[in-house]
Each structure stands twice: as C-alpha cells, then as structure tokens.
Amino acid sequence: VTVTATPRRTAGTTSDAARKAGVRRLRRRERLRNVAFLSPWLLGTGLFFLYPLATTAYLSFTKYDGFLSPTWNGLDNWKFVFQDYPFFWPAMRNTLWFVVVLVTLRIIVGLALGMMVIHVKRGNSVLRTIFYAPYLAPPVAGTLAFVFLLNPGTGPVNTILGHLGVSAPSWFNDPSWSKPALTLLALWGVGDLMVIFMAALLDVPKELYEASALDGAGALSRFRHVTLPHLRPILLFAVITGVIATMQYYTEPIVAGQVASGQIAGSGNQFEPGYPGGSTLTLPQLVYNLGFQKFDIGAACVIALVLFVMSMAFAALLMRRGSGFLGAED
C-alpha cells in the first residue's frame, strides 16, 4: 500500500501544482491583457498628469531658475510663499472671492436665462443667439471692450449714468469695484451655461409639472420640487467645472488690470500686478509671473500645488455632498 500510495500522492501533487501554475499563468495573462487595454489611458495619465504632478511637487522643494539644475532647498519656497511673498494672500482672497461670487452668479443667471428662453413663445431662437454669442467672443477682445465701456472718464456707461444723475463707480480703476466689473464681464458670457441648462430643463417630464399643478403647487413650489431635483446633476457639473475654471482665472483679470492701469512695463516702469491695488490679482497670475517671468520655478510650483489641492478638495467635497453626477434620486 505504501509502495503504491507514495507515487499516487506524488502524481496528485504534481498535477495540483501544474493546475495552479496554469491558473496563475492565466490570471497573469488576463492582468497583462487588461493592462494592455488600459495602457493608452495609463500612458496619458502618467505622462500628462502623474509625471508633471510629481515633477511639480519635487521642484517645489528646490531652487531652480531654468538654467542650472535644481538644488534641494527644503521648505524655503513654501516659507517664502506663505510668509514672505506679499502677493500670495491677496491673490488667494481674490481667487476665493471669484470662486464664491462669480461661480454662484453665473449659475443663477445661466439658469434664469435658460428658463426665460424656453418659456418665450416667439423669437426664442433669436434670444438664444443673443445670449449665447458673447460666449464666443475671444476673452481678450471681450475684456478690452468692457474696460473701454466702463472707463470712468470716457466710457459710455458712466456717461449715461451721469446723465441720469447716478454717481457711477470707477469700475476697473477702483479696488472695490474691479471684481464686480469682472463678474459683469463673466455674466455677459454666460451663454454656455444657459445652453446646458436649457437642454436639462427641456428634459424634465411635462407630466410632472401637470401633476404638481393639479395638486395645487405654485410656480415656486414646482421649481423647488420638480425642476431643481432634475437639474441636480447639471448643477453639480456647473459648480465643479465653474470652480475649476475660476481657479484658472487668468486672462480677463490680467488684461483688465493692464489696460486700466495705463502702464506699459519697461525700464523704470514696472507692470503693476492686480491693478487696482492688487484687487484683480489671482493665483494663476502669480504662477505665470513667478514661473515664466521671474523664473523662480520652485515658488511657482508651490502655488500650482496649492491650486491643485484646492481644486481637488472642492471637487471631492461637492461630489461627496452631491452623491455623484447622477444625483441621489437616480
């Protein structure tokens, strides 16, 4: 028994081991196949997201001017940006102001315009074109037009307000009014959100409005209990993309500041960042100024990382509270 049992047990063990090895091979092949299918995404994410992110993080701890190789300087750049760089905190406050006020107002106005246009019986296509067209204007051209329209001395807006006896503000030349002026500019180009909201509003089943009307719901109640729940995913989308876009707010404030200040940089004549009084300075302007004009790349990377973390935190918070793009009811 023992003589025959031993070879049989050995044969069984060999067969198990071979089967397990086969399963492992199969799994490994499946994994490789999956990785192969994922490779374009992995390559793209690695090259265009992870590698730049890791490089940015590394450079934020170095002294690097683009000429000589980076040298490790620990937390010096972080200390400089948070403690010694006078433009960082004003730029942070301005950026957060735009995130809260500009994003909120764009959504409210975009939604209001969308609702208005779909309820207009005649000429809604004309209205849609009128409200959408400014969105297509190049940002620099739009900003230049607004700066000239709102010029406190020669602009038509203040001239008209003056004739009406209204004491007009100095808009882009007054630190208290420059951000509201930029917000007006952003609201002028709200056509993108209007179109998205229009599509979402047309998607709300009419039966629900009819049923709620039969139940005695008023306009406000119908908006609150029928329209809003259906718009939730779109609202979330608008908030997240709005916050991310505002974190990158660069062209309009820098053009407005430069044109309104009347200063052209040159010898003995420095361009004033965030004119007037630093009120239009945003974090992306600092990234460009430090990184690509002063070539203090380490400090620029610190601010870039701050922006990245803020964007991620906003997006994560909103996604968590909004239960994803599908919304809680779906």
Next chain:
Amino acid sequence: MTRLPRPRWTHRRRRLAGSALLATLGLALTACFGSSQGGANDDPNADVTITFWHGWSAPSEVKAIQATIDAFEKANPNIHVKPVGNITDDKINQALRAGGPNAPDVVSSFTTDNVGEFCTSHAFVDLTSFLDKSGIDPKTTFPGPQLSYTQYNGNQCALPLLSDAYGLYYNKDMFAAAGISGPPKTMSELDADAVKLTKSSGDGYSQVGFVPDYHFYESTITHFGAQWAPTYFDSSGKSTVAGDAAIKSAMEWQKGLLDKLGGYSKMDKFRTSAGEEFSNNNAFMAGKVAMMIDGEWRAGMIDDSDSKVDYGVAPFPVPDDLASQYGKGYITGTIVGIASTSQKQNAAWEFVKYLTTNTDAVVNFANAIHNVPSTIAALKSPQVSQDPNFQQFIKIAQNPNSTTTPASPNGGDYQLVLQNLGYDYQSGKQSDLQAGLDDAAQQIDTNIAQVQ
C-alpha cells in the same frame, strides 16, 4: 479558445527596454533641467549665419535696424545676420532656457531691468574677454550710466545699444497764456507752474499743468527719483531705500504736488480719461496737459503725428537744494548681449561690437529711430541730429550727474516694490511713508534672498 502567443521577454530585451526608458527619461530631464552650453571656439572668419533677436516692430524701426545689419554684412561678408523682430523679454527668457538650434545668438532687450538676471544666470556671456581682445576700454567708450545698467557685480554681460534720456516736455502756448517765461528748473518752480497751468472744470479739469500720478505714462517713482540720485543698494547688495533720503524726498514731493493740484482722486479720474500713452490721443499731444516727463522718442512721435502742440524740451527740474545739478535726468536704454548657448560667439561678438561701438552705425541708427546714441564718441558726433529739442536729450545723456536704476539679480523687482508703495502713498492707503519704506527695504531684501 485561441491563445495569444506569449511575449518572450528575454533578459536582453528587458535590458534594452530598460536602457531605452532610462535614455528617454534622461532626455526628458535634460530638456527640463538644462540647456546646451555654447562657446567662443568658432572661427570668426568662417561663413556663418547668426540669429539676432530684437524688439523693434514698427516699420520705420525695422527698416532702420535692417539698414544697420546690411551695413554690417557689407563690412563682414562672411557673417550673415538673420533678424527676428518684435521679441519681448518674456520670450527671450523662455528661449534662452529652452536652447536648441533656433535659439538666438545675439539678443537685445528694450529694458535694462533684466540685466542682473541675465548676468547672474549666465544666460548672456561675460563680454569682458571679447572687449579686451578687441582692445575696447568700456570706461572710455560708454557713458557711466550706460555702463552701469549693462553689468552686474563686475560681469559685463551686455552692452548699450542706443539710450533713452528723460526730460521735461512743455507746451509753449500754454506757458505763454499763463505768463510763464520758461521751463521750471527746480521742483518749487515746477510746483508753482503746475498750479498756475491747471484749470479746474466742475469736479474735473479742463487743463492740467503736470500729472504727478504714478499711473500716468512715464510719471514713475524711478523716473522722478533720479533727480534726487538714490543709491537703491549698498555695496553688499542690501536695499538702502529705508535710510536713503532720496526716495523719501521724491515721494513726499510727488504727494505734495498731487495735493496742491486737487488730490489723488480728482487727478486719477483725469488720468483714466487721458488718451493712450503711445497714441495720437496722448494727453500732452492732445493739448490737455501742459508739462510731462518723457523720453526723447516723444519728440519724434509728436513731429510724425498731426499734433498741433508747439512744444519745448528741457531737463527735468531738480530739487531746490540740488539746483546746481540742473541738466541731469534719468537714463536707460536698449541692451544687447550674446546668448551663452550660442555656438557662434566670435561671429556674434563681431556683430555686437559693430552695433554698439561703431560710431557711424550707432549715430545712423540713433537718428533713424529718434534715440540717443550710447557711446561717448557718438554723442559728440556732428552727424547726430542737431534738432534743438533732440540736443537737449544729448546734453542730459552727457551730464555726469545723470543716473539710472541699477541692475539687480531679480530684475526690476525692487522697482515694483517701490512703485507699489508709491501707489499706496499717493492714494492715502499708506500714510506713514517711513514705515512703508522700512517695509519696502525688507521686502526687497527678502525677494533678492529668494533668488540667490
């Protein structure tokens, strides 16, 4: 089920793939963190083409620089120059870091502010050995301010390519109407004339004598401050703006005049309605302002425009206690250097030498674009425009008391700090000037430490 053939990753292939990956990473890191270095080993007699980046873009300016290039090529038939115009300092900085075959060999910049950065980063080569080789003594070739703004800590990494001198433009008709016989020579006279020439209309002005607002055209603290001769830095590179009375006096004078003319708010509102500086709507050219500080190029612009202003030019007034130094002014200019990445530095030097030291080339180019020549010989040349207004700027450029803003390792950052203090002080946001200057000095030192 069809099985796909399993890839055979042999040891050799793995090693090859690993090497390729490392090489790719190495190339990527080289691209990110470094640029190729050039040298001065090229044969200056070889037939070569060098690339010259400059900032001129107006047709008349492009024509003038092309004429200079043509004259150089005629004198040096083996060296061909490929000019690339409309280049800004941002583009220069980025291109010099990127390097590569299309990077420039010779680079000129309209601002002197980045010279310190170009020198300390070695983006431009030190020209001292080239100057020695060619037997050129910079001290006897270039005026003091021009030599000062083209070097940093003994590194002569650039040379002046024409200059700008600042003076006072005044409207002769307005002066006559106000009964003023001639341009002011001291700050007290300037204040009195400015008040006399200013006419209020409602809550604004119908005419302004002088606009001291720092946001107005060339009315900057560094341009005004030159009349008090500030030092900006001590010998160890530390900011002196807190202890040097010059900047404080200049700021106090500016604020005082602003108040005499009606205050900041009223003047700034006028400033926002003044036309664009570099257009025919310029407030002086449009007859809205009686006096302004500006460079020599303005005379050419007025003459070339349809402006009817009968203007005169004089040195900018000096502080009352420095009346004997009347005639001086702020000096700046265009600079030119050789990129350290250039493989044709000897040929590039021949071109730079011609541009900056050949008297005929300097004079002809200066006359063509209404700029002040930048060599001592060219300033004295009888070929320089003898127009009386232009000659005022020639005298300002030759005045031994004329000053400039010194080079700094972080460019014009110290000027920006002072400028921001000036904005706060003129608007009343900063009332304690000395406290502001103390903070400014500390900020300037902190910012310099950050880049060193």
